[in-house]
Amino acid sequence: MPAGLDDVKIEFDTVKMTVHTKIGVDQMERAAMKGGETSKAGYHHGDLREALLVAAEEELAEKGVEGFTLRGCAKRAGVSHAAPAHHFKDADGLLTALAAVGFTRFTTAMTARQSAAPVNSRERLVALGLGYIDFAISEPALFRLMFASGRPDFNDPELQQVAMNSLGQLIQGVSAVRGSAAQGDKAAMLDVAAAWSMVHGIADLALSGRMKFMDEPGLAGDPDATYRNLIERILPRME
Amino acid sequence: MPAGLDDVKIEFDTVKMTVHTKIGVDQMERAAMKGGETSKAGYHHGDLREALLVAAEEELAEKGVEGFTLRGCAKRAGVSHAAPAHHFKDADGLLTALAAVGFTRFTTAMTARQSAAPVNSRERLVALGLGYIDFAISEPALFRLMFASGRPDFNDPELQQVAMNSLGQLIQGVSAVRGSAAQGDKAAMLDVAAAWSMVHGIADLALSGRMKFMDEPGLAGDPDATYRNLIERILPRME
DNA sequence: ACCCAATCTTGACACTGTCAGGATCGTAAT
DNA sequence: ATTACGATCCTGACAGTGTCAAGATTGGGT
Numbered sequence: 066m067p068a069g070l071d072d073v074k075i076e077f078d079t080v081k082m083t084v085h086t087k088i089g090v091d092q093m094e095r096a097a098m099k100g101g102e103t104s105k106a107g108y109h110h111g112d113l114r115e116a117l118l119v120a121a122e123e124e125l126a127e128k129g130v131e132g133f134t135l136r137g138c139a140k141r142a143g144v145s146h147a148a149p150a151h152h153f154k155d156a157d158g159l160l161t162a163l164a165a166v167g168f169t170r171f172t173t174a175m176t177a178r179q180s181a182a183p184v185n186s187r188e189r190l191v192a193l194g195l196g197y198i199d200f201a202i203s204e205p206a207l208f209r210l211m212f213a214s215g216r217p218d219f220n221d222p223e224l225q226q227v228a229m230n231s232l233g234q235l236i237q238g239v240s241a242v243r244g245s246a247a248q249g250d251k252a253a254m255l256d257v258a259a260a261w262s263m264v265h266g267i268a269d270l271a272l273s274g275r276m277k278f279m280d281e282p283g284l285a286g287d288p289d290a291t292y293r294n295l296i297e298r299i300l301p302r303m304e
Numbered sequence: 305m306p307a308g309l310d311d312v313k314i315e316f317d318t319v320k321m322t323v324h325t326k327i328g329v330d331q332m333e334r335a336a337m338k339g340g341e342t343s344k345a346g347y348h349h350g351d352l353r354e355a356l357l358v359a360a361e362e363e364l365a366e367k368g369v370e371g372f373t374l375r376g377c378a379k380r381a382g383v384s385h386a387a388p389a390h391h392f393k394d395a396d397g398l399l400t401a402l403a404a405v406g407f408t409r410f411t412t413a414m415t416a417r418q419s420a421a422p423v424n425s426r427e428r429l430v431a432l433g434l435g436y437i438d439f440a441i442s443e444p445a446l447f448r449l450m451f452a453s454g455r456p457d458f459n460d461p462e463l464q465q466v467a468m469n470s471l472g473q474l475i476q477g478v479s480a481v482r483g484s485a486a487q488g489d490k491a492a493m494l495d496v497a498a499a500w501s502m503v504h505g506i507a508d509l510a511l512s513g514r515m516k517f518m519d520e521p522g523l524a525g526d527p528d529a530t531y532r533n534l535i536e537r538i539l540p541r542m543e
Numbered sequence: 544a545c546c547c548a549a550t551c552t553t554g555a556c557a558c559t560g561t562c563a564g565g566a567t568c569g570t571a572a573t
Numbered sequence: 574a575t576t577a578c579g580a581t582c583c584t585g586a587c588a589g590t591g592t593c594a595a596g597a598t599t600g601g602g603t
Contacts, residue, residue, distance in 0.1 A: 263502050275451075390551070
């Protein structure tokens with residue numbers, strides 16, 4: 066993400082202001098263009114593709130997957146409603162790219178928890194699961210987009226890549242607990258499926274507010290402790 | 305669901321045919337009206353509310369949650385685009401009612417599996433989980449609507465009721481395994497959360513095609529056996 | 544027989560995604 | 574340096590959507 070692009074968040078109320086603010090955007094772009102960016106920055110807007118991605122993430126976080134709007138993203142980025150078509154085939158194309166950045170962020174959320182855990186394979190696997198749940202709760206709309214929307218195109222090579230990376234991280238975590246590579250081993254893959262299902266189930270139920278049956282008076286405690294208790298139940302059968 | 309209403313599924317290609325087919329519908333209604341229905345059947349269409357629900361279920365199954373359309377439901381039911389407003393406040397209102405019928409069907413899917421299982425509390429709990437997964441796979445769009453869409457209004461009393469019934473069934477299944485009522489007991493509720501999370505995770509991952517990493521050459525077997533293996537992993541800690 | 548309220552239709556509005564055509568700008572070739 | 578060109582962006586349009594308002598239609602209670 067190019068430096069300075071965060072400053073571009075401007076509220077539009079009338080269409081009349083478009084030209085006005087677009088000048089401001091260009092100024093920002095010119096200022097940010099000093100650090101050589103990797104992507105094909107340049108041209109009119111600067112790097113509209115990146116700007117649209119951050120706009121889309123805002124839009125998604127505010128309106129949810131159901132209320133997401135391509136025109137809304139364009140307005141947030143300060144461009145016309147048809148501009149996104151030059152960078153993304155579809156509205157679904159933009160959502161596909163957004164899901165891809167979601168998966169990379171997803172991976173970092175898991176590694177973040179992992180690297181803060183004791184150097185113990187079991188503890189690290191539990192931490193991975195807690196990172197999984199962290200992400201789901203802190204970015205619910207993005208999580209829904211990635212796992213329960215059907216809008217992103219998972220045939221897209223980039224998305225497929227980052228999504229496989231997430232799964233690979235999980236497989237590696239299970240392999241570490243088992244002491245051998247899980248890939249190809251039936252029992253090991255069942256362990257992977259078990260870990261993934263449990264953690265994903267916790268995340269999805271918590272995210273949709275369906276875990277609140279645990280929030281009764283003397284029942285609840287630290288949510289993290291609860292999740293840990295649940296995750297640990299899948300460890301015994303692994304070795 | 306009134307008898308005979310299933311015959312009302314008529315395909316519309318042009319709007320011109322509306323009057324034509326609507327007569328057919330009325331005939332069906334009149335024929336079906338002999339058995340006294342519970343709902344406020346009568347008036348023009350017969351029982352448009354029920355007809356809209358079956359139309360909505362078709363629409364949802366074909367187009368998915370994302371492609372669901374209120375006008376499409378109206379066309380399927382053979383009425384004008386604004387007719388549904390007299391029976392459901394919103395498009396979300398229709399989806400709320402549809403989610404309610406989904407939950408009752410969900411419950412019956414679980415009890416169906418349960419009653420075909422050995423009279424063993426553990427076996428019955430596993431069967432309940434398999435019924436959960438059955439439903440998710442056989443009616444994916446409905447399942448997504450119920451668990452991962454945000455469109456149904458869960459403050460609606462009817463929906464809240466049937467949704468709680470499903471949860472109650474799960475709590476009862478766990479209670480049977482434990483030998484005592486789970487309600488209010490902290491450890492028991494953790495067992496419930498574990499069972500629910502595991503089964504829900506399996507269902508959601510399988511439904512979205514993300515379990516296909518298990519479908520490698522010598523790896524896979526009967527999906528049901530795989531799911532059973534996973535579900536059984538949460539049993540040991542219960543007593 | 545009449546009236547009324549529930550039911551349904553028609554028409555309209557704002558909004559959406561997408562396409563076509565024209566304007567604008569940076570860059571490469573001349 | 575100028576010109577041509579292709580990438581980028583805008584304006585305008587179209588079909589489709591949800592929702593509201595107002596008028597037609599129908600059946601049951603009086």
